[in-house]
Structure formats: C-alpha cells, structure tokens
Amino acid sequence: MKSDIVGEDYRILYDEQGNTVAFYGELSLSGSKDYEPIKQLLEEATSEELEQFTLDLKELYFLNSSGISMLSKFVIGMRKSDTQLIVIGSEEIPWQKKSLSNLQKFLPSLQLVMEASEETS
Amino acid sequence: MSKVFGHFLNTFPPDHDSLELNFRPSSKSIKERWRNNRLSAYFVANYFSTFVGSKKEDKDHERQLKEGKAAVSYIANELLENAVKFHDEPESSTHTIRFGIHFIENQLITAVIFATNVIKTDKMKPFEDWIQELLSVDTEELYIKKVEESLENDEQSGVGLLTIINDYDARLGWYFEEVPEDPTICFVTTMAQVTIE
Numbered sequence: 001m002k003s004d005i006v007g008e009d010y011r012i013l014y015d016e017q018g019n020t021v022a023f024y025g026e027l028s029l030s031g032s033k034d035y036e037p038i039k040q041l042l043e044e045a046t047s048e049e050l051e052q053f054t055l056d057l058k059e060l061y062f063l064n065s066s067g068i069s070m071l072s073k074f075v076i077g078m079r080k081s082d083t084q085l086i087v088i089g090s091e092e093i094p095w096q097k098k099s100l101s102n103l104q105k106f107l108p109s110l111q112l113v114m115e116a117s118e119e120t121s
Numbered sequence: 122m123s124k125v126f127g128h129f130l131n132t133f134p135p136d137h138d139s140l141e142l143n144f145r146p147s148s149k150s151i152k153e154r155w156r157n158n159r160l161s162a163y164f165v166a167n168y169f170s171t172f173v174g175s176k177k178e179d180k181d182h183e184r185q186l187k188e189g190k191a192a193v194s195y196i197a198n199e200l201l202e203n204a205v206k207f208h209d210e211p212e213s214s215t216h217t218i219r220f221g222i223h224f225i226e227n228q229l230i231t232a233v234i235f236a237t238n239v240i241k242t243d244k245m246k247p248f249e250d251w252i253q254e255l256l257s258v259d260t261e262e263l264y265i266k267k268v269e270e271s272l273e274n275d276e277q278s279g280v281g282l283l284t285i286i287n288d289y290d291a292r293l294g295w296y297f298e299e300v301p302e303d304p305t306i307c308f309v310t311t312m313a314q315v316t317i318e
Contacts, residue, residue: 028202032271062194063204064202065199068280073272082307099288102287
C-alpha cells in the first residue's frame with residue numbers, strides 16, 4: 001500500500017496519478033533505517049515501468065547526508081528501470097544547488113530541473 | 122599524547138568571536154534529541170548570519186549570506202550528528218559533547234565549526250585510517266565508492282564528511298586528545314573550515 005509519510009518537520013506526498021513524489025519541509029532523520037520507509041515509498045512508486053517519474057524536491061529546505069544517501073541509493077536502483085527519472089529542485093535552496101547534481105553521477109540519464117525563483121532580481 | 126590530522130586550528134586570534142554549546146549525551150536518548158542537532162545547527166548558523174550582518178540593498182551580499190548560512194547549517198548538523206552518533210564513554214564518566222563555531226575575519230570570513238566527542242581508545246586506529254584515506258584520495262571518486270558500498274553495508278558510510286569537502290569546499294581537520302583520568306577513552310574533535318565571503 002503506497003501512502004504519504006508525514007513527520008514532525010516534513011511531509012512526503014505521493015501523487016499516484018501524476019507519478020510524482022513530492023517532499024516538503026526539513027528532513028534530517030538519524031540514518032538509513034529511519035529513511036527506509038521513504039525509500040520504500042519511492043521504490044513502490046516506481047515498481048512498475050512508467051514513462052516518467054518525478055521526484056519533486058523544490059520545497060525541501062533541508063536534507064542531511066543520510067537523506068542524500070537514501071536518494072542516491074534510490075537513484076542507483078533506477079538504473080535497471082526504463083522509467084525516465086526527473087528530479088525537480090530549486091535554485092533558491094542552497095543545499096540543492098550544491099548537492100543535487102551529484103545524483104546524476106549515479107544515473108546520467110536523470111533529468112535535473114532546477115527551477116528559478118519567480119521573483120526577478 | 123595528542124594527534125592532529127588535516128587542517129586543524131588549535132589557537133585563535135584573541136579578539137575573535139565564538140559560540141560554544143555543550144550537551145550531556147546521557148541526559149536523553151539519542152532518538153529523542155535527534156531533532157535537536159538540526160535546531161542547534163540552525164542556531165549556530167543564525168549566529169553566523171548576525172555576525173556577518175545583513176545589507177538588504179546589496180543583492181550579492183544577501184545571496185552570499187544566504188548560501189553561507191545554509192553551508193554552516195549543513196556542516197554544523199553533520200558534525201553534531203556524527204559527534205552524537207559516535208560518542209562512546211563508560212557510564213561512570215560525564216563528558217559533554219562540545220559543539221560550536223569560531224569566526225576568523227580577514228578580508229574574507231572563515232567559519233570554523235567543530236564538534237568534540239569521546240570515543241574508546243581502541244576505535245582510534247580505524248578512525249585514523251579512514252581520515253588518512255579521506256585526506257589522500259580523490260574525494261569525488263571516494264564519494265561514489267562510499268555511496269555504492271553503502272548499498273551493501275549501511276552503517277558508517279562517511280558520506281557526510283565527503284559532502285562537506287566536495288560540495289561545500291570545506292577544509293577538515295581532526296584532533297585526538299587523551300582523557301587524563303581514563304586511558305581507555307579519548308577526545309576527538311572534528312573541525313570544518315569554510316570561507317564564506
């Protein structure tokens with residue numbers, strides 16, 4: 001059963017119709033065991049071959065290295081799938097600018113979309 | 122007997138600013154206080170941004186400040202998470218985890234973030250070996266290797282320290298120091314220096 005995951009400072013919402021899992025808030029769980037339910041949600045959401053699947057992180061304001069590892073492992077698992085993986089990030093969130101492109105090192109076909117702010121500067 | 126690895130600062134200019142927090146690791150379980158790591162990291166990062174100061178009309182400055190604050194939050198959280206996770210001392214001893222930030226201001230501002238915890242002396246050697254590896258190899262390649270290895274073996278991947286080096290251009294250093302009253306344990310301080318502006 002696929003379902004949303006809601007914690008004290010974060011929400012992870014699965015939109016089955018849109019083939020999207022969106023992360024909101026701040027995520028710093030203590031290690032891979034604590035991240036397992038989230039990784040499972042991602043794996044279940046991509047268990048069937050899809051044209052594309054979107055990981056929407058543009059409102060995830062904080063992620064610790066254990067969370068980055070969890071995403072990396074999920075991305076590595078997508079090597080054996082033909083589903084096009086799209087990751088949406090935000091130019092406005094510094095950790096995403098620093099670290100999200102690392103995901104492409106594990107899956108070069110990953111499409112990374114960094115959305116700019118609506119505000120023009 | 123003390124040992125230093127990497128870029129470690131033991132002395133600071135006498136007039137520099139700093140902030141240090143102390144935690145009693147045994148006062149609550151790690152799980153209960155885990156969120157405290159991130160909140161403490163934010164606290165230190167907010168202190169950093171106050172130290173640097175805001176110039177609302179200067180967009181470049183504001184962007185650098187935002188990025189600097191985020192870098193301090195991320196790094197401080199990683200160092201504190203590691204200190205809490207690996208702190209290991211006999212029940213009878215009462216050492217605190219020390220965590221904080223120093224600022225060194227020249228033309229640029231360097232944030233020096235550190236965390237000190239206690240480990241068993243017999244864990245020093247494997248830790249030193251890992252530090253030597255971290256300091257001597259291509260850390261981008263090591264990052265890929267460690268993440269791929271973590272598929273098989275989850276624990277102690279070292280990915281956090283590698284992201285601090287690779288993604289935040291921080292210089293890392295370590296200081297091992299004996300605990301005078303107990304030779305079975307030692308203090309280890311991990312330090313990250315990141316230049317902001």
